[in-house]
Amino acid sequence: MKVSEIFYSIQGEGKRSGVPSFFIRANNCNLRCMFTSTNLCDTPYTSWTPDDEKNIGEMSVEQIIREYKRHKVRDVVITGGEPTIQAEELIFLCKELKSLNAYITIETNGTLFGDFVNYVDLLSISPKLSSSIPYNTKFEKMHTVNRINSEALIKFNELNQIGKFDIQWKFVFCNDNDIAEIKEIQDVAGFPDNKIYLMPEGINESDLNLRRSLTVEMCKKYGYNYTDRLHIIIWGGKRGV
Ligand code: SF4
Numbered sequence: 001m002k003v004s005e006i007f008y009s010i011q012g013e014g015k016r017s018g019v020p021s022f023f024i025r026a027n028n029c030n031l032r033c034m035f036t037s038t039n040l041c042d043t044p045y046t047s048w049t050p051d052d053e054k055n056i057g058e059m060s061v062e063q064i065i066r067e068y069k070r071h072k073v074r075d076v077v078i079t080g081g082e083p084t085i086q087a088e089e090l091i092f093l094c095k096e097l098k099s100l101n102a103y104i105t106i107e108t109n110g111t112l113f114g115d116f117v118n119y120v121d122l123l124s125i126s127p128k129l130s131s132s133i134p135y136n137t138k139f140e141k142m143h144t145v146n147r148i149n150s151e152a153l154i155k156f157n158e159l160n161q162i163g164k165f166d167i168q169w170k171f172v173f174c175n176d177n178d179i180a181e182i183k184e185i186q187d188v189a190g191f192p193d194n195k196i197y198l199m200p201e202g203i204n205e206s207d208l209n210l211r212r213s214l215t216v217e218m219c220k221k222y223g224y225n226y227t228d229r230l231h232i233i234i235w236g237g238k239r240g241v
Contacts, residue, residue, distance in 0.1 A: 001089040002027040004046045004055040004081060006064060007240045008071045012231030014124055014168050014197050016105065021075035022068050024093070026083035027055050031109055031147060034134035035201045036174045041132075042203045042229075042237065046081035054239065061093045068097070079107040087114045094119035113152040117159055122166045125156060129181045131174040131201075153189035160191075170197045170227065173215045179222065193223040202229070203237050 004027040011021045029047035034040050045052040068076065076097055083090055083106060090106075094116060097104055103121045110125040117123070128147045160167040169191055171182055182196065198219050200211035208229060219226040235241040 001059055001061060001064065001086055001093065002050075002057070003059045003064070004043070004050075004052075005240050006056070006059075006067055008073065009241050010230065011075065011077060011105070012229050012234075013199060014170055014227050015225070016075065016122065017227060017230055019075050020073050021077045021105070022071050022073050023077045023079060024064060024068075024083075026078065026080040026086055026090075027057075028085060029080055029082040029109075030085055030111060031082070031128055031132075032134055033128055033132040035172065036131045037201060037207065039201065039203050039207065042232065043081065045239070050081070061089065061096055064093060065096050065100070068102070069100070074101065074103050075105065076102045077105045077107065082109055082111070084108050084112040084114055084116060087112075087116070090114070090116050091119065109147075110153055110156065111147065111149045113149070113155055117156070117164065120165045122168065123156060123160070124168050124170055125153070126170045126172065127153065127185055129171065129174075129178050131178055132172065148185060150188045153185065157189045157191045160195075167191070167195060168197055169195050170199055172201045173198045173211065173218060174201045175214075176218075179218060194225070196222075196224040197227040198224050199227045199229060202232065205233055205236065208232060 004025040007023050011019045027046050028050045098119055105122040106120045107124045110127045198215050200208050200215040202208040216226050231241055
């Protein structure tokens with residue numbers, strides 16, 4: 001499996017914020033995000049520069065499981081990059097983790113559906129809005145990439161509704177324009193307000209401080225949940241935390 005980093009930390013975002021968790025950060029992503037602030041995403045080394053020499057590279061599932069066992073923790077967060085692009089490896093990894101009774105969170109941009117839905121406990125979907133489209137870069141062609149796979153999002157929601165797994169819809173909030181787009185996605189996929197988490201956009205504490213109040217106000221106005229980004233507040237933009 002192509003891996004950027006593995007580490008033990010606390011979950012910094014969403015409904016399991018603060019829970020001690022073993023992180024497996026898959027390398028590579030099918031998108032390239034650049035937010036309206038001109039920040040790249042907080043893990044550009046998995047998406048923009050996956051060849052970064054600090055990335056681990058190939059790891060076997062056996063090696064990953066060996067590391068996981070060292071930490072004696074139940075929660076595992078499989079994140080990225082975009083972990084679902086390595087479909088076969090992801091399923092093999094999930095099967096092994098399930099045999100150890102792990103609680104699996106998969107963090108995804110929601111563009112790809114797959115059999116991983118049979119193993120996940122919490123699916124954390126973070127659809128990428130137009131405020132994340134890169135501009136004035138060599139990746140300008142990414143404008144044409146479909147960032148929203150409605151069919152996949154509908155299926156994720158249906159499976160959640162029949163109790164297959166827990167779900168959270170986590171949106172990076174840049175400005176008011178995001179709300180109309182979130183509502184459009186909600187109308188198509190059919191999930192309720194109380195499953196949405198808004199998270200201020202930012203890759204350092206001052207970014208978060210700038211956008212936190214407005215994000216909270218939007219949550220109050222629309223009945224969404226607020227989530228901060230604890231790992232950025234505690235460790236800044238450091239890797240492996
Ligand atoms: S989808 Fe996620 S990992 Fe990929 S570029 Fe966007 S923010 Fe980064």
